[in-house]
Amino acid sequence: MRLFLRLRAWACCRPLPESLGAAFLLRVLLVWLCFLPAVQAELLELHAARVTTTVNGLVEQRETTLPYYWDRLNHSQPGEATFEVPFAIPDKPTEPYGVYFPRVGNTAEIWLNGVLLSRLGDIQTADRADYAKAPQYVLIPAQLLQQDNVFRITLHADGGRRGGLSKVTVGPEEEVRDIFAQAYRWRVTSALAVVVFSLMVSVMALVLWMTQSDSGLARGFIRDGVYLSAGVAELCWVVRLSDVALVHPPVSWLWWSVVQAVAYAGWICCAALFCHHVAGWHRHASMRWVRVVLWGLLLSSAPVAYWAQTQHQDWYLTAWLGFSSFLFIGYGLFYFGAVLRRPTRERMLVATAGLLNVMVGFRDWLMIRVTDNFDAVPWIRFSSVLFGLALGYIVISRFREASAQARELMANMAAKVVEKERALAASYQQLEQLAREQERTAERSRILRDMHDGVGSHISAAIRQLQSGKASNEQMLQTLRESLDQLKLSIDAMNLPPGDITALLANLRYRLEPRFKASDIELQWDVDLLAPLARFDDKAMRQLQFMVFEALSNVLQHAHASVLRIELRGTPGGGVQLRVIDNGCGFDPQRVQTKGLGSLRERAAAIGARLQVSSVPGRTVVEIVLGGCSSPTAAR
Amino acid sequence: MARTGGCGYARGRFTLRQGKQVWRVLVVEDDPQMREFFAASVSRCTELQLAGSVGTVAEAKAWLDDDANTVEVLLTDLGLPDGSGLEVIRHATRLHPRCEPLVISMFGDEDNVLASIEAGALGYIHKDSAPDDIAQTILEMLGGASPISPMIARKVLSKYVSSKAAAPVIKKELAELPRAALLSPREQKVLELIARGFSYAEIARLQAVTVHTVQTHIKNLYAKLSVHSKNEAVFEASRLGLLPPPA
Numbered sequence: 001m002r003l004f005l006r007l008r009a010w011a012c013c014r015p016l017p018e019s020l021g022a023a024f025l026l027r028v029l030l031v032w033l034c035f036l037p038a039v040q041a042e043l044l045e046l047h048a049a050r051v052t053t054t055v056n057g058l059v060e061q062r063e064t065t066l067p068y069y070w071d072r073l074n075h076s077q078p079g080e081a082t083f084e085v086p087f088a089i090p091d092k093p094t095e096p097y098g099v100y101f102p103r104v105g106n107t108a109e110i111w112l113n114g115v116l117l118s119r120l121g122d123i124q125t126a127d128r129a130d131y132a133k134a135p136q137y138v139l140i141p142a143q144l145l146q147q148d149n150v151f152r153i154t155l156h157a158d159g160g161r162r163g164g165l166s167k168v169t170v171g172p173e174e175e176v177r178d179i180f181a182q183a184y185r186w187r188v189t190s191a192l193a194v195v196v197f198s199l200m201v202s203v204m205a206l207v208l209w210m211t212q213s214d215s216g217l218a219r220g221f222i223r224d225g226v227y228l229s230a231g232v233a234e235l236c237w238v239v240r241l242s243d244v245a246l247v248h249p250p251v252s253w254l255w256w257s258v259v260q261a262v263a264y265a266g267w268i269c270c271a272a273l274f275c276h277h278v279a280g281w282h283r284h285a286s287m288r289w290v291r292v293v294l295w296g297l298l299l300s301s302a303p304v305a306y307w308a309q310t311q312h313q314d315w316y317l318t319a320w321l322g323f324s325s326f327l328f329i330g331y332g333l334f335y336f337g338a339v340l341r342r343p344t345r346e347r348m349l350v351a352t353a354g355l356l357n358v359m360v361g362f363r364d365w366l367m368i369r370v371t372d373n374f375d376a377v378p379w380i381r382f383s384s385v386l387f388g389l390a391l392g393y394i395v396i397s398r399f400r401e402a403s404a405q406a407r408e409l410m411a412n413m414a415a416k417v418v419e420k421e422r423a424l425a426a427s428y429q430q431l432e433q434l435a436r437e438q439e440r441t442a443e444r445s446r447i448l449r450d451m452h453d454g455v456g457s458h459i460s461a462a463i464r465q466l467q468s469g470k471a472s473n474e475q476m477l478q479t480l481r482e483s484l485d486q487l488k489l490s491i492d493a494m495n496l497p498p499g500d501i502t503a504l505l506a507n508l509r510y511r512l513e514p515r516f517k518a519s520d521i522e523l524q525w526d527v528d529l530l531a532p533l534a535r536f537d538d539k540a541m542r543q544l545q546f547m548v549f550e551a552l553s554n555v556l557q558h559a560h561a562s563v564l565r566i567e568l569r570g571t572p573g574g575g576v577q578l579r580v581i582d583n584g585c586g587f588d589p590q591r592v593q594t595k596g597l598g599s600l601r602e603r604a605a606a607i608g609a610r611l612q613v614s615s616v617p618g619r620t621v622v623e624i625v626l627g628g629c630s631s632p633t634a635a636r
Numbered sequence: 637m638a639r640t641g642g643c644g645y646a647r648g649r650f651t652l653r654q655g656k657q658v659w660r661v662l663v664v665e666d667d668p669q670m671r672e673f674f675a676a677s678v679s680r681c682t683e684l685q686l687a688g689s690v691g692t693v694a695e696a697k698a699w700l701d702d703d704a705n706t707v708e709v710l711l712t713d714l715g716l717p718d719g720s721g722l723e724v725i726r727h728a729t730r731l732h733p734r735c736e737p738l739v740i741s742m743f744g745d746e747d748n749v750l751a752s753i754e755a756g757a758l759g760y761i762h763k764d765s766a767p768d769d770i771a772q773t774i775l776e777m778l779g780g781a782s783p784i785s786p787m788i789a790r791k792v793l794s795k796y797v798s799s800k801a802a803a804p805v806i807k808k809e810l811a812e813l814p815r816a817a818l819l820s821p822r823e824q825k826v827l828e829l830i831a832r833g834f835s836y837a838e839i840a841r842l843q844a845v846t847v848h849t850v851q852t853h854i855k856n857l858y859a860k861l862s863v864h865s866k867n868e869a870v871f872e873a874s875r876l877g878l879l880p881p882p883a
Contacts, residue, residue: 484764491743491745492745495745495747495787496787497790502831502832502833503787503790503831505833506786506787506830506832506833507785507787507833508833509786509833510785510786510833513835525833525835527832527833527834529832
């Protein structure tokens with residue numbers, strides 16, 4: 001109080017513009033001060049009640065202790081009940097109170113001291129709304145409260161849907177609301193979170209199932225089974241859990257109960273299938289029987305749920321759930337044992353999830369179905385998440401495996417490409433080498449032939465001349481010089497551009513120049529600059545070189561001429577006409593068959609040249625016509 | 637640059653023997669018989685004096701390095717046991733700038749001859765020449781008559797004319813080199829006629845000039861090829877960043 005007075009004094013002293021903030025602070029302080037006694041007030045948990053029930057027209061009134069589990073006490077028959085729950089508080093409070101019902105319904109009206117606090121649905125209409133699934137909270141205005149109070153709660157309970165009234169918690173608003181919020185999170189929000197998670201897993205699994213169906217991988221079909229069963233299981237689970245938040249079902253409660261039962265059965269059957277696929281047992285012969293059992297379980301769930309509802313015999317469903325629970329405990333243990341014998345991380349994960357789920361399922365069955373625990377929350381909604389996580393792990397590990405395989409494949413392909421390239425390069429090299437060898441062989445044979453015809457023949461002639469002893473020094477020298485000339489011509493022929501007859505003649509003249517000088521013959525050079533002859537290779541060039549050399553040698557050695565004329569002209573057909581003309585003594589080409597003339601004809605034939613030799617005393621013409629349209633060149 | 641005939645030699649280039657002009661000759665030839673033959677040919681000529689005769693590149697270099705030795709004519713074979721005669725030519729022209737190198741060639745084949753010319757050779761002599769011809773040829777070449785065969789003329793034309801056409805960028809670069817690097821139209825014409833087989837006399841007649849002018853063209857051509865090859869090396873080196881660009 002001293003603090004309060006000081007604050008007030010302080011606030012009064014402040015100038016006007018600041019008084020607004022001060023007033024706010026003051027109010028906060030006042031609220032806090034007023035709360036102090038309320039905080040100290042006890043939360044009241046109300047158990048004692050007087051109940052008036054009407055079941056099948058039979059009215060009964062008695063004292064009872066909350067919670068009042070309608071289905072247990074009235075054998076799942078629908079009916080109405082009115083509870084009077086008195087409670088007392090020491091002082092009349094100044095602040096509002098709150099009341100929290102963990103479970104009330106299925107529909108209810110909540111009165112306090114004769115005033116209606118809240119209406120949860122219409123209590124006159126059966127089988128419509130259901131407020132019993134979620135915890136309820138109602139605010140009590142402070143002025144309604146007295147020292148002695150009484151709650152009157154009128155409710156209608158549909159049979160077999162966990163109607164009734166749980167214990168009532170009443171107390172200052174904030175604290176009660178906290179308790180309510182916590183309960184709401186635990187019972188509703190958590191279920192919705194699982195719904196969202198399951199929906200995501202389901203969509204992912206079904207998309208994977210659809211897109212991976214023809215992936216062409218070795219185990220592609222197996223993967224489909226895993227994804228499909230997981231997808232359907234999670235979808236069933238979404239349907240099952242979405243019930244938690246539903247006050248008004250999409251169909252009548254009867255059929256919605258059937259849908260719920262089928263969804264639950266679908267979830268456990270598909271989860272079992274998923275485990276089966278992960279273990280690889282789906283290829284086993286026993287799979288047929290497993291299918292029969294699972295289908296049986298799934299199909300039986302619908303009539304069981306239907307009968308349990310219509311005949312108000314909830315134990316049908318309890319028995320069915322108990323049977324399933326025991327069946328899957330057995331399956332879970334067997335699966336776990338089998339997986340332990342051949343463990344992989346994937347299987348161990350799934351086996352653990354499966355076993356945990358059947359254990360939790362059994363616990364839920366015991367708590368909710370067998371014992372009278374009215375407020376129990378099923379745990380299986382939390383353990384079910386493990387299946388989704390296991391599937392996520394499987395997908396990720398398989399994706400990793402697939403990408404590793406792809407990488408390996410790429411590396412293999414790259415290696416193969418490199419190998420092929422190498423092989424190709426090797427074969428190219430081989431081809432090239434072959435071509436080079438062929439070229440070398442051709443070159444070698446050309447050189448050999450050249451030596452045989454040129455230098456070789458001259459040297460052997462020189463040897464014969466020496467051996468015979470008849471040849472003069474001059475003749476010997478002549479033969480040897482010719483031999484060297486041939487060698488030079490042979491080397492020149494290698495460098496002559498193929499088909500360039502002008503170059504050939506020029507070179508020949510240059511090489512024979514000393515002999516022309518020595519022979520005192522006047523050389524008339526009348527050579528045109530002609531374009532190289534097409535399709536006239538180095539072999540043909542060498543042949544022509546021999547021919548011209550032969551013709552010139554004849555003139556120099558035998559003709560006794562004073563003028564030697566060399567002419568080169570292009571022909572209209574694109575060929576060339578080469579003429580060696582001298583004014584020497586001449587000869588009769590028909591009669592005289594010198595060795596030189598014979599070889600001239602042979603060589604002309606070899607290169608497809610037209611050779612014409614005409615000779616009268618004083619004018620001998622050796623004419624060689626090459627190429628052009630009139631005489632096609634056959635160089636080889 | 638060119639010696640224009642028998643008169644007008646630069647003073648101090650040669651020794652006098654009995655009042656005549658005498659050229660000192662170094663013979664580099666690995667075959668002893670051939671070496672002997674060349675040495676004898678040189679010795680017989682009164683206008684030539686045998687300064688030395690050696691058989692390897694190393695011996696030739698050692699001989700040239702010796703300050704006591706002077707030489708005006710280097711007669712070298714190309715195929716030496718320890719290297720190429722081209723090395724000897726380069727060494728000799730570096731140490732004795734006024735030395736005229738001549739190459740002994742077996743065949744006068746275009747590749748070897750062209751390489752020799754580009755290395756600075758004044759001409760080439762065939763191994764099968766007659767002894768008297770050798771001395772005569774040496775003197776003729778010293779007098780300005782460098783030989784050129786049609787094959788070599790063709791090669792020079794294709795190398796220096798077509799390369800210009802084929803590489804305009806290089807042509808532009810080369811155009812900035814000294815003028816002597818390129819063939820003049822007249823030189824080109826002379827080369828073309830030689831490639832067609834015409835003799836110097838015939839070319840002189842066709843071109844309405846003297847034989848001597850034709851010879852001068854050839855002589856200039858030799859110098860240009862040598863300079864050009866050097867410039868090309870310099871150009872190539874500066875292009876590759878081995879030398880700083882000329883200021």
